[in-house]
Amino acid sequence: MLTNLTPQPADKILQLMQKFREDPRTDKIDLGVGIYKDASGNTPVMRAIKEAEKRLWEVETTKKYTALAGDPAYGDAMVDLVLGDAVPRDRVAAAATPGGTGAIRQGVELIKMANPDATIWLSNPTWPNHPSIIKYVGMKMAEYRYFDDATRGVDFDGMMADLAGVKAGDVVLLHGCCHNPTGANLNMAQWAEVVDSLQKTGAVPFIDIAYQGFGDGLEDDAAAVRLVASSLPETIIAASCSKNFGIYRERTGILMTVSQEAGNKPLAQSTLAFLNRQNFSFPPDHGARLVTMILQDKVLRDDWMEELENVRLGMLALRTQLAGELQRLSGSDRFGFLAQHRGMFSRLGATPEQVERLRAEHGIYMIGDSRMNIAGLNEATIPVLAKAIIDTGI
Ligand code: PMP
Numbered sequence: 001m002l003t004n005l006t007p008q009p010a011d012k013i014l015q016l017m018q019k020f021r022e023d024p025r026t027d028k029i030d031l032g033v034g035i036y037k038d039a040s041g042n043t044p045v046m047r048a049i050k051e052a053e054k055r056l057w058e059v060e061t062t063k064k065y066t067a068l069a070g071d072p073a074y075g076d077a078m079v080d081l082v083l084g085d086a087v088p089r090d091r092v093a094a095a096a097t098p099g100g101t102g103a104i105r106q107g108v109e110l111i112k113m114a115n116p117d118a119t120i121w122l123s124n125p126t127w128p129n130h131p132s133i134i135k136y137v138g139m140k141m142a143e144y145r146y147f148d149d150a151t152r153g154v155d156f157d158g159m160m161a162d163l164a165g166v167k168a169g170d171v172v173l174l175h176g177c178c179h180n181p182t183g184a185n186l187n188m189a190q191w192a193e194v195v196d197s198l199q200k201t202g203a204v205p206f207i208d209i210a211y212q213g214f215g216d217g218l219e220d221d222a223a224a225v226r227l228v229a230s231s232l233p234e235t236i237i238a239a240s241c242s243k244n245f246g247i248y249r250e251r252t253g254i255l256m257t258v259s260q261e262a263g264n265k266p267l268a269q270s271t272l273a274f275l276n277r278q279n280f281s282f283p284p285d286h287g288a289r290l291v292t293m294i295l296q297d298k299v300l301r302d303d304w305m306e307e308l309e310n311v312r313l314g315m316l317a318l319r320t321q322l323a324g325e326l327q328r329l330s331g332s333d334r335f336g337f338l339a340q341h342r343g344m345f346s347r348l349g350a351t352p353e354q355v356e357r358l359r360a361e362h363g364i365y366m367i368g369d370s371r372m373n374i375a376g377l378n379e380a381t382i383p384v385l386a387k388a389i390i391d392t393g394i
Helices: 012-022 047-059 070-084 099-114 129-137 156-163 189-202 218-231 262-279 288-298 296-330 352-362 381-391
Strands: 092-097 120-122 140-145 171-175 204-209 233-241 253-258 345-347 372-374
Touching: 047 296, 070 092, 070 233, 070 253, 070 288, 092 099, 092 140, 092 262, 099 129, 099 204, 099 253, 099 262, 099 288, 120 129, 120 156, 120 204, 120 288, 129 140, 129 262, 140 156, 156 189, 171 296, 204 218, 218 233, 253 262, 288 296
Parallel strands: 120 140, 120 171, 171 204, 204 233
Antiparallel strands: 092 253, 233 253, 345 372
């Protein structure tokens, strides 16, 4: 039987990481993998996480199962973090999942159970795992225009034209903030137009929010999700704690649904629990518990917010410095978009050949579509990257 298996496409990002590790050059620069790194290239455990782990070790007396949807306190804390008081809590169902990826997977399965004929619309481009999961689950998908290659901003007219053609009952997958892979985001006036469009077509928004706190701050980054959830009858939300709590390997995420009425919530809640049961039974608890402890304790929460804010401001400073350096070298403002983009990524807008030259000639690694991880830079490597970009004719 096992000989019947056929090879699956290799993950391009993981392949690139491997190439980077094998590169003997000491001055190589990794802008590929999507994890936060500080100026020395480390991905530290956040202070509040360390402290919560210490406390947890002292107070935890059992490792017995939690609940199928995870500890309800985690659900409450995360609904509060993502949605604030944008929608009445009695309309929101929530279930802990293994990471944001788990939430997306469960979300796609939920959509399949509710409307197997739905088409799921994805931004072009999007995080490659979106289409990969949707295809694997067996749902139809389509793309809406998103990135404008000329301005490196959002092709908003194209996006609106495509969203106008979405059918009632279809699903539109939107990045809540810090779009991956482009870094280009909608402003709030544009989000309001997206809401109008969804209202007109009767499509259901599915929001993936994996970088809350990495863009314009914890509250500002949640503003779009809150606007959508409070304006439309139904919303599905997949959130990840991997980045903003720095707990990638703990696999901490959550799937939330906002039902039209409180009366519909129990069905949504029991379906989320059912889906967890089928796929992995009880969700991982360690990361979720740390997140809950931090969000519930004022001192831990303040410390976490301060550290996260420093991470965010550090990435913004790198963006400003890189845009400034490129302006100096090119004598033009054509790289100003780098300072406008938000989150960990920016799509530079280089061709695959130019990306390959950056790797071969300069030891600079970015994804083939020219997505770079801004957090992979520091003050010393920015001038090196800027010069390489100009030398490569980008
Ligand atoms: N959505 C997007 C857009 C992402 O970039 C990521 C992480 N790369 C995720 C979801 C999920 O992350 P995780 O499963 O590690 O929580």
